Amino acid sequence: MRVSEQQIGDEWSSASQVGQALRHRREQIAQRWADAPLFRTVFTVSRDEAVEACKAVLDALAEVAEAGRVEDVDAPGFFVVREQLARMSASRARTGLSPAQIAGEVAALRSSAVEHLTAELEQEPTAVVHGALLALTTLMGTLRLVVMETALSDGAELINRQRQQLLEVATPVIKLWDGIVAVPLIGTLDSARSQVVMESLLEAIVAQQAKYAILDITGVPTVDSLVAQHLMKTVAAARLMGAECVVSGVRPAIAQTIVQLGLDLGGVVTRATLADALAFALRGLGVGFGPTSQGAVAR
Amino acid sequence: MTTTGTDTHRGSPTCLPIRSDMDLMWIRQEVRRLATEAQFSLVQQTKLVTAASELARNTLVHGGGGHMEATVLNEGVHTAVRLVFADSGPGIADVDQAMSDGYTSGGGLGLGLGGARRLVHDFRLDSEPGRGTTITVVMWHGGVPPTRQAI
Amino acid sequence: MWLPQAHVPVLRLDDVLLVAIQGDLQDKNAERLQYDVLRHIADNPATGVVIDISSVEVVDSFLGRVLAEIAAGAGLLAAQTIVAGMRPTVAITLVELGLTLTGLRTALDVQSALRMLREHPAPAAREHGERGAYDNDRD
Numbered sequence: 212m213r214v215s216e217q218q219i220g221d222e223w224s225s226a227s228q229v230g231q232a233l234r235h236r237r238e239q240i241a242q243r244w245a246d247a248p249l250f251r252t253v254f255t256v257s258r259d260e261a262v263e264a265c266k267a268v269l270d271a272l273a274e275v276a277e278a279g280r281v282e283d284v285d286a287p288g289f290f291v292v293r294e295q296l297a298r299m300s301a302s303r304a305r306t307g308l309s310p311a312q313i314a315g316e317v318a319a320l321r322s323s324a325v326e327h328l329t330a331e332l333e334q335e336p337t338a339v340v341h342g343a344l345l346a347l348t349t350l351m352g353t354l355r356l357v358v359m360e361t362a363l364s365d366g367a368e369l370i371n372r373q374r375q376q377l378l379e380v381a382t383p384v385i386k387l388w389d390g391i392v393a394v395p396l397i398g399t400l401d402s403a404r405s406q407v408v409m410e411s412l413l414e415a416i417v418a419q420q421a422k423y424a425i426l427d428i429t430g431v432p433t434v435d436s437l438v439a440q441h442l443m444k445t446v447a448a449a450r451l452m453g454a455e456c457v458v459s460g461v462r463p464a465i466a467q468t469i470v471q472l473g474l475d476l477g478g479v480v481t482r483a484t485l486a487d488a489l490a491f492a493l494r495g496l497g498v499g500f501g502p503t504s505q506g507a508v509a510r
Numbered sequence: 511m512t513t514t515g516t517d518t519h520r521g522s523p524t525c526l527p528i529r530s531d532m533d534l535m536w537i538r539q540e541v542r543r544l545a546t547e548a549q550f551s552l553v554q555q556t557k558l559v560t561a562a563s564e565l566a567r568n569t570l571v572h573g574g575g576g577h578m579e580a581t582v583l584n585e586g587v588h589t590a591v592r593l594v595f596a597d598s599g600p601g602i603a604d605v606d607q608a609m610s611d612g613y614t615s616g617g618g619l620g621l622g623l624g625g626a627r628r629l630v631h632d633f634r635l636d637s638e639p640g641r642g643t644t645i646t647v648v649m650w651h652g653g654v655p656p657t658r659q660a661i
Numbered sequence: 662m663w664l665p666q667a668h669v670p671v672l673r674l675d676d677v678l679l680v681a682i683q684g685d686l687q688d689k690n691a692e693r694l695q696y697d698v699l700r701h702i703a704d705n706p707a708t709g710v711v712i713d714i715s716s717v718e719v720v721d722s723f724l725g726r727v728l729a730e731i732a733a734g735a736g737l738l739a740a741q742t743i744v745a746g747m748r749p750t751v752a753i754t755l756v757e758l759g760l761t762l763t764g765l766r767t768a769l770d771v772q773s774a775l776r777m778l779r780e781h782p783a784p785a786a787r788e789h790g791e792r793g794a795y796d797n798d799r800d
Contacts, residue, residue, distance in 0.1 A: 413749030531688035625758035
């Protein structure tokens, strides 16, 4: 398609007309936008706060339009409001809105802007009004993309952070005795979790100078070949560091599953309960239990 | 319309020769530097450096030497390091066999290729007998993105 | 952080040889270390060899093989080898790589390695053989 200089000139002037209109009608449009859910539910301190936020977005849009970059999500004009937009989309996302729904809320801002632009250009010929409306529509579409982009990258970050926190919270490593650490596993062991379990247990072995590490699987609902493999890997890694692993909490049902699946836990020390595993480790450390004493005493 | 969110931005690649076992040390050092730059965890750094060491040694011993090209990639919020090992040696006739554990033609443990594959997220081997071998590996930070364009 | 080590010295404490690998090791120096350790034992019998790898950031299958072969060779000369101080990151990587070095004795640090040699000069059973079985944990 051939684009004449005349057309480019028209597009440019349409964009700058939109910019001027947005600046001129800044107050009125901001008052309308402040009632839209996107602003009203995010800036809850006062209505003025919401109005100010609207104005910031309008200023950004005007700057982008005046620069003739209505299609450019990377236009410098957006930089100032990027953080604010990210906060808005994150806030909406927290209430359970999907990125598409958030984008819908952004799109809903267009109508009041269109009204004011049409009113502003009342005296102009139809062709000019059409050109400006087209530019405004493009500009609002670009704003929607900018919000979508921040919403998505923000969401991904949030999910990653939460996933990491959840993993860390779910795997506390406990020191049971001098030289003995234990990690009670609760819930399903997927690859990501077992990786965190392995790392925190091995770190604890170094930090506590632990000769024995107990992996308690009482809280693990099922042991399939994948879980067994993760356990084997942890045991092997601990052994390479010079510590011995004991797997405890092997309930009868799980023992049966392991046998039925033909899983090979070759060489791994297993015990029925955490207490049994602790006794095993204490014996290994040379800690004895006197028949009459209340607690354990070192030999 | 630009779509910056899904574009893969590449840093300028660094290229290192693999001609001697001294070069293997430079490779380990450079890969460690890039993995740190990509903010990999210590475990991830160690895995990538170890994989690089295995693959560089494979290039040296079986490919008769070659080079490694390393690039840091950015795809949205995801960062990755991509390593390409290339030689113009005899190539690998049976790729499946070469990838299997325990298979060795050079007196090693035979864990090099299969082991390196287990340490990274993406692994691709291109080889033709007589035309050399190219191995490309990618390690992601912050999870593997849904659309992997890097390899 | 990155320290190339040209030559690894072998120290003797009574009848135990102590080897501390510092930083990254060139292949030929790893092979030389293997020779040096066996040479020391042959010249002057030792009951144990402790290899401290707490400063080693990367162990690939080559260095893994060298460690296993030092242990196997020393075993033939009646000396126990203990690899001490492997970092968690290295242990995780080796297991993922498929190199579990089951024939090697390991210890948390040099001190516990020396204690192990004193208390159990000859372990009851080396069930996996001297050379070490290389388990392959496949995904």
